[in-house]
Amino acid sequence: MADVARLANVSSQTVSRVSNGHTNVDAATRERVIECMRTLGYRPNGAARALKSGRFHTIGVIMFTLETFGNVRTLDAIAMEAARADYSVTLIPIANPTSSQVSGAFSRLSEAAVDGVVIIFEAHLLDDAKFTLPPGIPVVVIDSGAGSGYTVVDTDQALGARQATEHLLALGHRQVWHIAGPPASFSANHRMDAWRRTLEDAGITPPEVRHGDWSTESGYREGLVLGARPEVTAIFAANDQMALGAMRALHELGRDIPADVSVVGFDDMEEARSFWPPLTTVRQDFAEVGRLCIRKLLDKMDGGTGADGAATVATRLVVRASTAAVREPVRG
Structure with a gap:
């Protein structure tokens, strides 16, 4: 910084203001x-700035898998919203969400010096894990079944499943078959429960x-089973990928x-409109999930009370x- 100040013929304080983005410096x-910073290859010392401000401007993300469309879109939304708030993202993927894996992920994030953590996997795995969250690090969970002990952001899974099922019933289908997600998934169970309640209410x-x-x-495997039954006229799949397999x-x-058979998916992935025929589906607003998640986390980091729940x-x-x-059916 002193070298930059000498070359630019300004004070070190002025260099500090420029490097920290302050506006009270003449444009010229x-x-x-x-x-002069470019000439000398100067870059601000992040560790020193963190010691001064108390912030590393880094958000940690722990997630179980990058294989599902929803997780990838959610991570993208989080990264974009974090960048808008001048934060970077450190991703820690875990192969298996066991107690030791989750504990190890938090340890790595602590070493990486993060200001807050977003968790993208089933919240019941947090409850099963024999560890405690690091003190002083705000956490937001993206999961619909995390309960009152966590700050949660998620899509209204039940609403989406009800919209899909009611749509098929409104078309005159007397029954709706469901291809659900994995039994251990909260999202899958919430969609399945809402599908079941909608049918029972009818x-x-x-x-x-x-x-x-x-x-x-x-989805293809289960579609072969359902498609072989002539009474099946309507299928609601818990995500677009399984819907695509069922359609094949x-x-x-x-x-x-x-x-012969109507099919509805869940997610509205970009390719859904290019399925043949184009897929009726439930759209999740992943961008809004990411925005809410980062806003709540920043609020918690600032000591706000509006981030709970x-x-x-x-x-x-x-x-x-x-x-x-x-x-x-045609009657003779």
Whole structure:
């Protein structure tokens, strides 16, 4: 800093103001200081700035998998919102969310000097893990089933599943079959429970649930089972990838979509509109989840009280060509 000040013929205090983004520096002086910084290869010392401000301007993210569409979109939204707030993101993926894995992830984040942590995996794994959250580090969980002990942000899973099921019933389908996500997933269970309650509220006994693992292949496997049954006219898949797999199975079985079977997904991934036919699905606003998550975390870091409790982001049904009114059988 002293070298930059000498070369620019300004005080070290002026260099400090420029490097910290303060506005009380003449524009011409600022440009001269920045040019001298480039000439000398000067970069502000992050550790020194953190000691002075008490902030590292880094947010840690712990997540279980990068294989699902929802997790990738959520991480992207968090990173973009953090960047807008002048924070960087340190990602710690964990292969298996066991007690030791989660504890190790927090240890690595502590060593990386973060100001706050976002957790993107099932909250019950936190409860099962035999460890305590590091004192003084604010935490926000993205999970719909975390409970009152955590600051939570998530999509309204139940609303989305109800929208999907009610849409199919409104088209005249007398039954809606469901390809659910993994049994251990809170999101999958919330969607499944809402699907079941919607059918029961309509006076319909829910059929047996088919479970996938979020993958296209699992949707294909369950689609072969459901598509072989002529009474199946409506399928709600718990995510778009399983819906795509189910649609492939239906095509192979000679079942027309939507004339024979209507299909609804969940997520509204970018490719959903390019499925054939284009997929009716439930849109999750991942960008808003990321924004709320970072806002709540920054509020907690600033000692605010408005960050506690849960915040849910509403879903929206996007109707495309994969659903249609039920076709009544031709009577001779």
